[in-house]
Structures are given as structure tokens and as C-alpha cells.
Amino acid sequence: MDFSCIHLDGKRIPSGTIVTLEKNKIRPAQKSEFMLGVISETAGTVLGSAEVYWKDRYLKNEFGDLIYEDVLDEKTGEYVKMPVENSEWKSKKEYIPRDQRHEWNIIGLVGQVYVRIDETVEVGNSIEANDGMATKSKDSSQRWRVMEITKPYSKKDGYGVAICFIR
Incomplete structure (x- = not known):
């Protein structure tokens, strides 16, 4: 399961x-x-x-569900339930999906993910963060564990890459 979120300073964060x-x-x-x-x-x-559309295009209740209204369908003469549009929505403005905007980042939350590692990390290690990069953790109960190193640490690049399991 993953989700998208804005970086604190509005910039893309490296994978x-x-x-x-x-x-x-x-x-x-x-x-x-x-x-x-x-x-x-x-x-x-x-x-x-x-x-598909601006996340606040439609009004929502306090639990995040859409608010609906009955609208007359002029073709059939029947009322249909339709979400209520937010008055701040600008229908003429082109919508750009979040995955195409630099300020949004997709975040892996569970499962197997690729993580930047430092020179201390080995297969089987628990890891913790150090300025966004994984480093070996002394806490073996840590919920992130290294499964495989796919790119060994390189001084030139300043990182290596490991597949880690998050639970």
C-alpha cells in the first residue's frame, strides 16, 4: 500500500x-x-x-465521504444522485495528475521497497534512517529488514540500494 504526499519544501525527493x-x-x-x-x-x-481530478472538486463530509444531491436528468426526467461540486473548483483549468507534479512523492508503506543504504548495511540487518538513508540499526526489533542488496554502496554515488521489507 502506498500513497502520495507533498514534500515540506515542495521539491521532489530522490527515490x-x-x-x-x-x-x-x-x-x-x-x-x-x-x-x-x-x-x-x-x-x-x-x-x-x-x-483524474482535483481532490477537492467535490464537497465531502467530516469523514471524507462525498456529499450527494438529487439532480434532475433532463433526458430521462428522473432524479439521479450526483456529488456536489465545490464552488472553488475551476472547471476551465487543466488538471495535472499528482504523479506528474514535482511537489508530490509516492511513498511505499508496506512490503518490499528499494531503499538507499550506506556502507554499514548488510543483508539481514534491521535498519534505521540517517538523513533519509538507511543505516544499520542496533535495534533488532526494528520493523524494516534488509532482504537483498541490489547495488553495493558506492563512495562515488554516495549510496547503495537494498530491497527492504517493511511491515
Whole structure:
């Protein structure tokens, strides 16, 4: 399960970066911070992606469900339930899906994800974040575990890549 979220400063975060929440936005996670997820290019399902229309095009109740109204269908003469449009919606403005905007990032939350690693990480290690990059954790109860290293750490690149399991 994955979702999309805006970076704290509105910029794209590199793939494989471990992120945390700061209010309702994300940023690279630091040591001892909650690891929300990792910026992912392999998401299976993206929640909150707003692919088709502006997410606030329709009015919603306090639990996020659409508010409906009965509208007369002029062709059939019958009333049909339709979502109530938000008066702030601009129907003439072209909509650009979130995955095409630099300020939105897809975050992997569970399962197998690709993570940037430092030189301390080995297969089987538990990991924690260090400026958005995975480093070996001394806490073996950590919920993120290295399954495979797909690109060994490179001093030149400043990172390696591992497939980690998040649960």
C-alpha cells in the first residue's frame, strides 16, 4: 500500500529516501525519527493520488465521504444522485495528475521497497534512517529488514540500494 504526499519544501525527493511526517508534509527522516515510508517507483496501489481530478472538486463530509444531491436528468426526467461540486473548483483549468507534479512523492508503506543504504548495511540487518538513508540499526526489533542488496554502496554515488521489507 502506498500513497502520495507533498514534500515540506515542495521539491521532489530522490527515490529510495526514507521519509517522516512533519505535520501534513514529508521530509527525509533523521536518526531516531519515525520512518513513515520510502520514496518509491514500484508502487502497486497509490492511495490519494488524485489521478483524474482535483481532490477537492467535490464537497465531502467530516469523514471524507462525498456529499450527494438529487439532480434532475433532463433526458430521462428522473432524479439521479450526483456529488456536489465545490464552488472553488475551476472547471476551465487543466488538471495535472499528482504523479506528474514535482511537489508530490509516492511513498511505499508496506512490503518490499528499494531503499538507499550506506556502507554499514548488510543483508539481514534491521535498519534505521540517517538523513533519509538507511543505516544499520542496533535495534533488532526494528520493523524494516534488509532482504537483498541490489547495488553495493558506492563512495562515488554516495549510496547503495537494498530491497527492504517493511511491515
